[in-house]
Amino acid sequence: MLTRLRGGHVVDPFNGVDGVADVYLEDGRIVAPDGRAPDEEIDVSGHVVMAGAIDIHSHIAGGNVNSARLLLPEMHRSIRARLDGTPLSTAKWSTFETGRLYAQMGFTTVVEPAVAPHHALHAHFELGDVPIIDKGALTVLGNDDFLLAALRSNESETAITDYVAQTVEATGTLGLKCINPGGADAFKQNMRAFGLDEIVPFYGVTSRQIFTSLQKATQTVGIPHPLHLHMNNLGIAGNIDTALATIDAAEGLPLHLAHVQFYAYGLEGKSAFSSAAPALAAKINANKNITVDVGQVMFSDTVTISSDVLSQYGRLEGAIPKKGVIFDGDANGGGVVPYAYRISNYYNAVQWAAGLELFLLIEDPLQVFFTTDHPNGGPFTTYPELFALLMSAELRAQWLERLPAEVRDVTTLPSITREYTLNEIALMSRVGPARLYGFTDRGRLDAGSIADIAVYKDQRDKAGMFRNAAYVFKDGELVVRDGAVTKYVKGKTLRIRPGYDRAIEKRLDAYYDDVYGLSRAIFEVPESALAGKSVYAEVACRN
Amino acid sequence: MSNATLDGKSISSEDAYEQAAKILQEASFPLVAGLGADVAGAQAAILLAERLRGAFDHLASRDSLTDLEVLRSAGVFVTTPNEARVRADLVLLVGPGLQSYWPGIFDRLALDKETIHGGTSKRRVLWIGPKRNEAKLDGVEIETIAATEQDLAGVLGALRARVGGRPAALAPAALKKIDAAAEALRAARFGVAVWAAAGLDPLIVEMLQGMIADLNVTTRFTGVPIGGRSGATGVLQASAWMTGFPPRTGFGRGYPEHDTWRFEASRLVDSGEADAALWISAYDGEAPPWESDDIPLITLGPPGSAPKRGLFIAVGKPGENYDAVEFAQETSSLVLRRAGAPAELPTVAEAIAAISAKFSEDLPC
Structure with a gap:
């Protein structure tokens, strides 16, 4: 059936479209009508039409997220019954609700950025229970004994490359993430702080060595997504130095830095805590090999979930409410610590301002991405408010009025007049993410792309506009009408399948036998185990 | 030996599924309990409880x-x-x-x-x-x-x-x-x-x-x-991501509510609040803990574990008679256990799907 979305304001920067046009879809794809009359027509005049949005970094599934659910039953009491045909869609913080809420905002692809190799099957089970949207994930390496030991003994780059490719393939993800490289292992050895050039005891390697080796391996393997790095010293006053030094350490190779707002802190002001976002933004503007997502803080009660177990332990002291989980897992593990960001809190207000400065001072929307590092800076449901803040200097000024006055002394935000256009919003939330992960079938509206489409009613209240999409199509099926999910469809799980020398498998078999006294097969993620739960779709590797 | 019995007497599987569906659909507050199952079985059981607006509990909830x-x-x-x-x-x-x-x-x-x-x-x-x-x-x-x-x-x-x-x-x-x-x-x-x-x-x-x-x-x-016996930790994990809560959760209001007292299986049965029960104990056929013996009861358990009373449908042992994902104590993670002794028996999830297929159309999904 050929459907025409007629007369909407199409914002499709990939194809240079920003004006009134029709969009045609058929059999799950965007098509060119070739003169045919549509079988169905939907009048979307007065609406903005974009490709479905893509969230590049949101903690929506896996053991650490599930621990957070169990830790905080008081945070997610449900209050309303669901509609027919959408089981568990109002069960708060469930995988089902996650799919529904993303779809309602016009998001159709979301990447869970922290899958531990030994818990990958669990993560895929959870992702399989997220309806409607397509999912992807990143595999975490960088605190694993196999890699650290290989670096200690100066193994060839080939060995590390094969190990990386094998691990990504076996865990069914889109690439690699590295979280406080070496820091989680150092914490197991009782270090409480860990910087870029500190040495992991027992292995004699630095954080810098670990992440640059993974960065190179990512390139060699041909993984489309650059290494996704969660740097050292997250959240610490003065950590701007770490961020700047890390960008230098990348030496021009592609690198994605996660939730950089948490690294944009200087030591100015009477509390010795200030926004260093302008310096970080300038550095990013000057280094085109770098992409970042912001990890914007939005004032809310939330919970921090991170595989940076060292940093999470440090955060326990300030937990609100005062409880948490510290999991010294195989390799990274994780920490879950609840927290409340308050507009009246000086530090939180500086964090909020620093995040917005990064969005507004990084010049190229293709270098910076929307995230709140859900749920670490705030839940993903605050994105619409964030879009509105970026699109209106006046709205920002209103919020600034409510911050503690001394915050103005340590941020440049009040002086920034830039306002994002719809085109820039679409670049940042559609085109950029697709490019970042090597997706060629989404984030755009040309013929042949999958028909993931978000239609928003154009209105002055931008937050309202983006909170409740008027129509959302997933693979050509209408799943949202007037901000409400009307039906479930089953999204896919996106993955890459890099090639590698299978000899590494024999070596890994021997390693597991030797170290764990276990068959490595126990950690496998066989497709048969996911039958009926999850459907994979493959994203091509480079070369 | 039949794979289904009613009050100890052999019946066809078709009849068993049909009757099970009738019992569950007619109940105003059915209980899905035991939940001794692999993760796929737990997922099916929790979705069933939600659809029926009943409650679910695991036999080792006390320990979890x-x-x-x-x-x-x-x-x-x-x-x-x-x-x-x-x-x-x-x-x-x-x-x-x-x-x-x-x-x-x-x-x-x-x-x-x-x-x-x-x-x-x-x-x-x-x-x-x-x-x-x-x-x-x-x-x-x-x-x-x-x-x-x-x-x-x-x-x-x-x-x-x-x-x-x-x-x-x-x-x-x-x-x-x-x-x-x-x-x-x-x-x-x-x-x-x-x-x-x-x-x-x-x-x-x-x-x-x-x-x-x-x-x-x-x-x-x-x-x-x-962790607890009969797949307790794996079921707990599935329950958490599906509903936000551990077992002892009810859906009477159309959304999950967790209460360790209200939704405890024995209390629900013995107080008469639950008016039908699906008891699942696929690993070892452990019997229900409640005292009441007049609640309409459907049991899913391994062959040979049929109770004297009520409807029984034999299912395979997870990870033994069929490939099953469950929580592994030795790795502290969900793993696939491959069947060492495959058998022609339905999995827990398949048995629940077969029951659900017999619901009449007026039960919304």
């Missing part, structure tokens, strides 16, 4: 909730058995009967071997409150601190006090022993406590976790919980 109560009131430090195996230079075993709750415990923790990660060292092993003659392991010197089940909380409390340098009202000989243990814990580089909630009161687990938190101020210390 012992740890959960500590988690959600105070928080926990945990690790995996494998991390303990490669790194723990001190292992603190807590409470009696650990091997009965986890037969593979000593093999997995490799207490007789040296640590591997963070450097090689011999392990020190302490056991508080083992059963008589239990603390014996070839090639391992186990230091024991005697404690009956009633004493355990007091002994742990004294140990925590001494770890923190606070006084403890003990006789000199006992104090000397506790002090030596406290010194050993403080001197550990990466200590791991191991306990089984099944044998313990939540206050004991809370005391233990409080001590672990204290120890982490100066060194590293963490814990390995031994």
Whole structure:
């Protein structure tokens, strides 16, 4: 059936479209009508039409997220019954609700950025229970004994490359993430702080060595997504130095830095805590090999979930409410610590301002991405408010009025007049993410792309506009009408399948036998185990 | 032998599914209990409970909730058995009967071997409150601190006090022993406590976790919980991501509500609040714990476990008769267990799907 979305304001920067046009879809794809009359027509005049949005970094599934659910039953009491045909869609913080809420905002692809190799099957089970949207994930390496030991003994780059490719393939993800490289292992050895050039005891390697080796391996393997790095010293006053030094350490190779707002802190002001976002933004503007997502803080009660177990332990002291989980897992593990960001809190207000400065001072929307590092800076449901803040200097000024006055002394935000256009919003939330992960079938509206489409009613209240999409199509099926999910469809799980020398498998078999006294097969993620739960779709590797 | 019975008499599977659907659909508040199932079985069972606006509970919820109560009131430090195996230079075993709750415990923790990660060292092993003659392991010197089940909380409390340098009202000989243990814990580089909630009161687990938190101020210390029987931990995980809550959750209002008292299976049945029950115990056919024997009952269990009363549908044993994903105690993760003895029996999820297929159309989905 050929459907025409007629007369909407199409914002499709990939194809240079920003004006009134029709969009045609058929059999799950965007098509060119070739003169045919549509079988169905939907009048979307007065609406903005974009490709479905893509969230590049949101903690929506896996053991650490599930621990957070169990830790905080008081945070997610449900209050309303669901509609027919959408089981568990109002069960708060469930995988089902996650799919529904993303779809309602016009998001159709979301990447869970922290899958531990030994818990990958669990993560895929959870992702399989997220309806409607397509999912992807990143595999975490960088605190694993196999890699650290290989670096200690100066193994060839080939060995590390094969190990990386094998691990990504076996865990069914889109690439690699590295979280406080070496820091989680150092914490197991009782270090409480860990910087870029500190040495992991027992292995004699630095954080810098670990992440640059993974960065190179990512390139060699041909993984489309650059290494996704969660740097050292997250959240610490003065950590701007770490961020700047890390960008230098990348030496021009592609690198994605996660939730950089948490690294944009200087030591100015009477509390010795200030926004260093302008310096970080300038550095990013000057280094085109770098992409970042912001990890914007939005004032809310939330919970921090991170595989940076060292940093999470440090955060326990300030937990609100005062409880948490510290999991010294195989390799990274994780920490879950609840927290409340308050507009009246000086530090939180500086964090909020620093995040917005990064969005507004990084010049190229293709270098910076929307995230709140859900749920670490705030839940993903605050994105619409964030879009509105970026699109209106006046709205920002209103919020600034409510911050503690001394915050103005340590941020440049009040002086920034830039306002994002719809085109820039679409670049940042559609085109950029697709490019970042090597997706060629989404984030755009040309013929042949999958028909993931978000239609928003154009209105002055931008937050309202983006909170409740008027129509959302997933693979050509209408799943949202007037901000409400009307039906479930089953999204896919996106993955890459890099090639590698299978000899590494024999070596890994021997390693597991030797170290764990276990068959490595126990950690496998066989497709048969996911039958009926999850459907994979493959994203091509480079070369 | 038939794979389905009604009051002990053989019936066809078709009839069994048909009748099961009728019982569940006609109930105003059906209970899905036992839940001794693999993850796929639990997913199907929870979706069924939600669709019927009933409630669900697991047969070992008491044990899962012992740890959960500590988690959600105070928080926990945990690790995996494998991390303990490669790194723990001190292992603190807590409470009696650990091997009965986890037969593979000593093999997995490799207490007789040296640590591997963070450097090689011999392990020190302490056991508080083992059963008589239990603390014996070839090639391992186990230091024991005697404690009956009633004493355990007091002994742990004294140990925590001494770890923190606070006084403890003990006789000199006992104090000397506790002090030596406290010194050993403080001197550990990466200590791991191991306990089984099944044998313990939540206050004991809370005391233990409080001590672990204290120890982490100066060194590293963490814990390995031994989970409940019949797939309890895997079912708990699925329940958490699907509903936000552990078992003992009800859907009477069309959304999940978790209440450890209201939705406890025995109470729901014996009080008459639940008016039909689906009892699932696929691993070993464990019988329901309630006393009432007049609730309409459907049982899913392995062949040979049919109760005298009610409807019974045989299902395979997860991971034995069919490939099943379940929580593995040895890795602390969900794993695929491949069937060692495949059998022509439905999986738990398949049996539930077959029942659901017989619902009449007026049940909304």
